[in-house]
Amino acid sequence: MADTPGGPGSLHIGSEPTLEEQIAAYQREFQDLDPQVEQIVSALSRLNRRMNVAYGRQTSALGISNTDWEVLKALVLSGAPYRMGPGELAKRLGLTPAAMTHRIDRMVTEGLVTRERDESNRVRVIVELTAEGREKWLEAMRLATVFEEDLLQDLSSEERTALGDVLTRLLRRVEHAQPDAGGRLSDLD
Amino acid sequence: MADTPGGPGSLHIGSEPTLEEQIAAYQREFQDLDPQVEQIVSALSRLNRRMNVAYGRQTSALGISNTDWEVLKALVLSGAPYRMGPGELAKRLGLTPAAMTHRIDRMVTEGLVTRERDESNRVRVIVELTAEGREKWLEAMRLATVFEEDLLQDLSSEERTALGDVLTRLLRRVEHAQPDAGGRLSDLD
DNA sequence: AAGCTAAATTTCAGAGCTAAAGAGTACACA
DNA sequence: TGTGTACTCTTTAGCTCTGAAATTTAGCTT
Incomplete structure (x- = not known):
């Protein structure tokens, strides 16, 4: 299971174990875990949290919340x-x-x-x-695009395309389905 | 710039434009935007939000917040x-x-x-x-792993590895750097 | 041994959120 | 024309968070 994020406006990250340590801890406490899945899900969650912290810093630097x-x-x-x-x-x-x-x-x-x-x-x-x-x-957008370009700078154009495609596919899967209480995704259309 | 997430416990998603519509709107209102970057960043953010909604539903089904x-x-x-x-x-x-x-x-x-x-x-x-x-x-973990497997079911093992690797690289880039007020990532080590 | 300083936790005041109740306006229909 | 009904927004009460002050205990210094 992924990390749960801090609130929308939280501007700092709790000191947490490294991703590797965390996955090891999950495997120790919960054997039925696919480490590959956990790697994706946890990285996704952490990455998002870090990005929100960065955006928060930027907007507050502009004097808006x-x-x-x-x-x-x-x-x-x-x-x-x-x-x-x-x-x-x-x-x-x-x-x-x-x-x-x-x-x-x-x-x-x-x-x-x-x-x-x-x-x-x-x-x-x-x-x-x-x-x-x-x-x-507009000012916030200018700051954000600089940050985003920096974040992705090590990715080649092909890698960017591939990443965008995969994420979009995953997104479509979640958007067109709603998990029931048991957690299973059931298609709606 | 990505979407900003709802709070940690928000259990529903606001009705929003499709990803394509949103990117088109960004380009209309802010010309200096790399659509490829925006695709990645927005999909990442939305995906994360949807997943948190799913987790929230599951935990509340178990009677915990x-x-x-x-x-x-x-x-x-x-x-x-x-x-x-x-x-x-x-x-x-x-x-x-x-x-x-x-x-x-x-x-x-x-x-x-x-x-x-x-x-x-x-x-x-x-x-x-x-x-x-x-x-x-443990109960929550059982639900979560079912959901996560379903989410990723369309991805081949190679795709999963590639996705995990890319996300981990991005995460490392954000974790080992702190954006200054201008938004630029500056390495710390 | 008394007092000072530091650290961990709790208490307090203020801000933002949700859910539900309340107020105001428009429109349909007799 | 009068009234019911639906819709939109605001108000109220309660909860959780943050930041800062207060409290409690430990350990050091003289």
């Missing part, structure tokens, strides 16, 4: 004019609407977004990216 | 007699000692661990796995 960053990303990727409702944003980010309300509160005071009622339907609210919010996103 | 699961794992992997101090546990899990205190409180009432003072040094506290805690961990 990791959570603000997520909202900026969703708005930018929605395309001009960079507007969404709180409900849609919440769904996109996998948050409850309540959490979204609070995030928007914060981000409005930080000047990253504006919130106004939709005059054509006063139930709805429109969250819109400000120029400052868009600029922050 | 994802956070309890992390503590059980650290204790089991420490080896018999499955004892650690709160401080060491906190470091291992990347939590503050304060958070550890609360988790241990909870897990003691759940019967997963015991807490007692170290009589040879009364400042220290010893957290020890109970038989029930160990059994819960």
Whole structure:
């Protein structure tokens, strides 16, 4: 089984055993373990955690939180004019609407977004990216791409293609299936 | 830049665009983006998130939380007699000692661990796995390995080896370096 | 032996999250 | 036109985390 990640905003990594030590410990405590599978799963999990720490450092260097960053990303990727409702944003980010309300509160005071009622339907609210919010996103992207290129610099173009393909295949397998309580993936389509 | 994950315990995924749509949106909004790099990084992040959702479903099916699961794992992997101090546990899990205190409180009432003072040094506290805690961990591992095997079932043994190797290389690159505020990885050794 | 310093853990205050209840608005239908 | 119903967002209560202060014990120094 893989590591479980720290929270979204945690900026440091607990001192953990090396990957080799950890796999050895798993085999000692749980014989029915395929070390090859465990290697993949644990490396995947650790790699992801490290990357999130790196992203967190970058966004905080820009004076925004990791959570603000997520909202900026969703708005930018929605395309001009960079507007969404709180409900849609919440769904996109996998948050409850309540959490979204609070995030928007914060981000409005930080000047990253504006919130106004939709005059054509006063139930709805429109969250819109400000120029400052868009600029922050661009700065964060510049930092992120530098980091990502550095991370992958030792991989040849062929290796990158192969890695991207394999990961995409795995992703499709998880996305098109839902594990039941027993853990088995059952195809949905 | 990759997706940012939901919290450790979030059990559902926000409805998001497909990977292809998302990469297209990135390219539209940020021209200096290598789609190959973005493919890898985004797939990695999404895959990890989906896997965590699956693990969360499994552990909650066993009646334990994802956070309890992390503590059980650290204790089991420490080896018999499955004892650690709160401080060491906190470091291992990347939590503050304060958070550890609360988790241990909870897990003691759940019967997963015991807490007692170290009589040879009364400042220290010893957290020890109970038989029930160990059994819960084993059950969770059985579920997890089924899930992981299913996830990787379409990969040949050669593909698995190659994937494990590449991920381990990437992991080493991140672990042996720390990104500075500018995002660049700088070797430490 | 008394007091000082360091280390480990717990307590406290503040922030963000979830789940559920509440408030406001639009629309359908009599 | 009036009312019910559904939908969207906000509010409230409770939980877990972080960071900092407080507490307890050990070991050293004089």
